[in-house]
Amino acid sequence: MKKAVFVYSPEQLGYKFSDTHPFNHKRLTLTMDLLKNIDALDDSDIVPARVATEEELLLAHDPKYIDIVKKAGHGELSEAQCESYGIGTEDTPIFENMHEASAQLVGGTLTAVDYVMEGKARHALNLGGGLHHGFRGRASGFCIYNDSTVAIRYLQEKYNARVLYVDTDAHHGDGVQWSFYEDPNVCTLSIHETGRYLFPGTGNITERGNGQGYGTSFNFPMDAFTEDESFLDIYKQSMREIFEFFKPDVVLTQNGADAHYFDPLTHLHGTMNIYREIPKLAHQLAHEYCDGKWIAVGGGGYDIWRVVPRAWAMLWLEMTDQTLPIGPLPQAWLDRWQPEAPVPLIPTWEDPSPLYEAIPRKAEIEEKNAQMLAKALHIIRNEKRD
Amino acid sequence: MIVEEIMNDAPYTLAPSNTVLEALKLMREKKVRHLPVVDEEQHVLGVITERDIKEVLPSSLQDEPNSPVFHAKVEDIMVKDPLIAHPLDFVEEVALTFYESKVGCLPIVSGGKLVGIVTTTDLLYTYIELTGATEPGSKIDIRVSDTPGILFEITKIFHQHHANVQSVLVYPDSENTQNKILSIRVKTLNPLVMIEDLRKEGFDVLWPNLPGVSL
Ligand SMILES: [Zn+2]
Ligand SMILES: [Zn+2]
Numbered sequence: 336m337k338k339a340v341f342v343y344s345p346e347q348l349g350y351k352f353s354d355t356h357p358f359n360h361k362r363l364t365l366t367m368d369l370l371k372n373i374d375a376l377d378d379s380d381i382v383p384a385r386v387a388t389e390e391e392l393l394l395a396h397d398p399k400y401i402d403i404v405k406k407a408g409h410g411e412l413s414e415a416q417c418e419s420y421g422i423g424t425e426d427t428p429i430f431e432n433m434h435e436a437s438a439q440l441v442g443g444t445l446t447a448v449d450y451v452m453e454g455k456a457r458h459a460l461n462l463g464g465g466l467h468h469g470f471r472g473r474a475s476g477f478c479i480y481n482d483s484t485v486a487i488r489y490l491q492e493k494y495n496a497r498v499l500y501v502d503t504d505a506h507h508g509d510g511v512q513w514s515f516y517e518d519p520n521v522c523t524l525s526i527h528e529t530g531r532y533l534f535p536g537t538g539n540i541t542e543r544g545n546g547q548g549y550g551t552s553f554n555f556p557m558d559a560f561t562e563d564e565s566f567l568d569i570y571k572q573s574m575r576e577i578f579e580f581f582k583p584d585v586v587l588t589q590n591g592a593d594a595h596y597f598d599p600l601t602h603l604h605g606t607m608n609i610y611r612e613i614p615k616l617a618h619q620l621a622h623e624y625c626d627g628k629w630i631a632v633g634g635g636g637y638d639i640w641r642v643v644p645r646a647w648a649m650l651w652l653e654m655t656d657q658t659l660p661i662g663p664l665p666q667a668w669l670d671r672w673q674p675e676a677p678v679p680l681i682p683t684w685e686d687p688s689p690l691y692e693a694i695p696r697k698a699e700i701e702e703k704n705a706q707m708l709a710k711a712l713h714i715i716r717n718e719k720r721d
Numbered sequence: 722m723i724v725e726e727i728m729n730d731a732p733y734t735l736a737p738s739n740t741v742l743e744a745l746k747l748m749r750e751k752k753v754r755h756l757p758v759v760d761e762e763q764h765v766l767g768v769i770t771e772r773d774i775k776e777v778l779p780s781s782l783q784d785e786p787n788s789p790v791f792h793a794k795v796e797d798i799m800v801k802d803p804l805i806a807h808p809l810d811f812v813e814e815v816a817l818t819f820y821e822s823k824v825g826c827l828p829i830v831s832g833g834k835l836v837g838i839v840t841t842t843d844l845l846y847t848y849i850e851l852t853g854a855t856e857p858g859s860k861i862d863i864r865v866s867d868t869p870g871i872l873f874e875i876t877k878i879f880h881q882h883h884a885n886v887q888s889v890l891v892y893p894d895s896e897n898t899q900n901k902i903l904s905i906r907v908k909t910l911n912p913l914v915m916i917e918d919l920r921k922e923g924f925d926v927l928w929p930n931l932p933g934v935s936l
Contacts, residue, residue: 357911418883425882426910468857468910475857476910506910509857532928534910535857599913 339458339654340450341376342443343367344384347463349436352428357600358477362639363462365672366647372665375648375657382450384443384463387485391445392438394488395481395514397472401434404479408433421474437479440464444482445489447630451585452494457627458618458654462647465589465634467508468535475510476534483589483632484514487521490585499583500524503570503613504591504634505601507538507554511589517548522581526570528594528603529556540711553577555711558700559602565701566594566605567612569708578620580715585625588617591634592646596691600637604694606686610646614653629654640676645684660684724815725808727847728829728837734759737766737796741777744769744795755826755840758799763834767799770825774798805830806839816844851888858887858906861916862928864894867901875903878918884909902927 348360370376392401403420406412407429414423423429430436440463447459461482469481483500490496500515502508502525515521530536544552555569578586590613592598594605614631621629631650636643645664652659663683673680681687694700733751735744735758744756754771777790777798806815806827815827819841829837865871872889879886885908894900907915916926 357913424909425884425914532860534859534912536860536906537857600911 336454337380337456338656339380339460339651340382340447340456341367341380341651342384342446342450342459342461343381343463344439344443346436346439347384347443349432350440350463351436352430352477356428356477357637359637359639360463362636362643362647363633365639365644366462366651368671369644369648369664369668370651372668373648373660375652375655380655382446384439384461385446386435387438387441387445387480387482391485391489392441392480394492395469395471395484400472404437404474405434408435420472421470422479424474426476427474427479433479437466440466441480441482441485444486444630444632447632448486448490448494451628451630452490452496458621458629458631460631460651460654462590462633462650464632465504465591467502467504467511467589467591467634468506469510470513476506478510481510481514483508483511483587486587486630487511487515490587491520494585496584497582498522499578499581499586500589501574501586501617502526502589502591502634503594504589505594505598505603506533506591506635507535507556508589509535509537512538512542512552512554515548516544516552517546519544519547519551521548522551522553522577522583524553524555524573524577526555526557526566526573528559528561528601531556532559533601540707543714550714551581553711555708557603557704557707560604560694560696560700561704562604562694562697562700563606563608565704566603566609569704570609570613571616572708573712574616574620576712576715578624580718583625585628585630586617586621588614588629588631589634590614590631590647590650592636592643593634595638595642595646596686597638597642598636600635604691606690607642607645607649607684608686610649611659614650618653638678640672640678641681645681649684722812722847723808724806724810724812724829724839725837727812727843728808728839729843730837732757732828732835732838734763734835735769735795736760737794737799739795740791741774741793741795741798742791745771745774745791755838757803757828757835757838758795759835765803765805765828765830765835767796767801768803768826768828769795769799772825773800803828807831808836812844812847815839819844851890856885856887856908857910858908859910859912860928861905861907861912861919861926863903863905863919864900864925864927865903867899872903874922875905875919875924878915878922879905879907881918882909882915884915 417423443461444464447461450456450459464482466478468476469478500523507527508525538554594603758767826840887906890904892902
């Protein structure tokens with residue numbers, strides 16, 4: 336069995352709204368080129384992303400909505416006609432062949448699922464996926480189809496699996512959470528910047544699931560300006576306790592890389608350090624609890640030059656048991672991309688130190704986050720005591 | 722918004738001859754802390770609250786059914802002729818009454834009869850609905866001068882970007898009474914372009930920001 340496969344097809348780059356839109360899959364090219372430059376990704380590791388079938392998309396989406404996406408992408412509908420479906424908006428504009436490109440991202444995640452569940456690889460990565468804001472009948476926040484929701488339903492139907500979904504994107508994983516809000520066999524864990532100011536506004540600790548699914552949704556909203564230590568505290572404690580509580584068969588992690596200080600759309604103050612630690616623990620717990628069954632997808636990440644390639648390279652390196660690098664980035668990579676980058680590239684795997692000015696209310700923010708963590712985990716800590 | 726839309730229109734009630742023990746039992750069973758006391762024609766005679774009962778109990782040690790207080794009639798300890806409100810009253814008027822009179826509930830009376838009850842909890846929930854986002858959105862805080870037409874100038878910018886405004890709250894500016902703070906929730910993941918345009922038009926965008934921190 337292979338340690339891990341890297342799912343990718345050049346067609347995934349077709350998911351493109353415009354040249355100026357913040358969601359830019361050029362980050363896939365930048366990440367792969369970085370990995371190839373350090374000889375960490377071989378062509379034999381790469382498997383092509385298949386295209387999700389319409390039947391598979393229906394696991395998570397309304398037929399009417401799929402039809403709208405198809406027509407919009409073939410120039411058959413105006414912006415005004417699709418706006419109520421969240422398409423043709425400033426966040427999610429219409430682009431050519433948007434249905435095909437979106438189905439290709441979903442297919443990539445399904446390819447990853449099949450490799451892991453059929454025992455062809457211990458782990459699998461589809462960086463093109465992770466579109467966690469997509470709803471059943473509506474696009475939202477740059478996301479058309481929700482590949483994680485489709486993949487989890489697919490895991491349930493085809494493999495009868497109990498799935499833990501872990502979302503470390505700086506935005507709340509609302510689309511996936513609402514899909515499984517009443518399902519006791521899917522547990523969602525989202526760590527994000529508080530929705531008090533940030534899109535989508537949800538992800539409060541009080542969102543715990545409903546009906547049969549009560550107690551299988553977990554949210555950890557962190558204050559703006561949260562730094563590495565506090566972020567990792569929350570991540571490590573919540574992961575351990577929720578794995579132990581839920582005992583999943585398989586874990587699907589969404590690895591948005593927008594909690595970094597440089598990210599233009601969020602207000603967290605993470606550094607490259609969190610992107611070294613996040614995959615380490617996910618990897619370890621997947622082996623401890625799920626016989627290694629770990630599927631990982633991408634997600635947000637809007638500083639595609641300085642943050643995403645280094646962060647996502649670390650994810651693949653961890654998955655394939657390669658030593659996480661320190662020191663300078665390959666000069667060839669820097670030379671190749673610097674002319675195109677609008678900002679000076681970071682020349683090392685680590686961020687410069689200090690990366691930003693000290694946060695005046697650091698202690699209070701940490702204290703508030705710690706309180707939040709205790710409240711959010713209270714429900715399972717209590718159960719243990721009984 | 723009017724009271725009718727937020728009131729509970731099927732409140733539990735007591736008769737004046739009910740005992741304190743019966744009142745307490747009903748409060749615990751139905752998980753309410755206020756009960757209107759009415760006669761057979763549903764005329765409001767008074768209100769009895771959990772707090773009123775606790776106040777007449779000599780001490781918590783006596784909190785057992787053999788204390789004579791439990792067998793007293795509610796009419797003896799209820800608040801007689803309580804403040805009331807009408808179904809057509811505005812919610813903000815009722816809020817002001819709560820704030821000024823420090824009562825926890827208002828029986829709603831129409832045609833001389835009890836038709837509902839509003840508590841401070843109902844009001845708080847209305848407030849949460851008012852400020853809370855039910856749709857995905859980003860929040861932007863802007864300091865503006867308190868002059869006519871300013872809201873138009875701002876919403877024009879959101880309009881140009883096809884962005885849906887989900888809620889607008891206007892706060893007084895604690896630093897300068899000539900200004901107001903607008904807190905706006907917009908249906909977008911990427912508010913940067915709008916913030917840029919707002920700044921270009923000379924608006925003072927406060928968030929993204931925190932006291933003592935510049936971004
Ligand atoms: Zn995000
Ligand atoms: Zn492994």
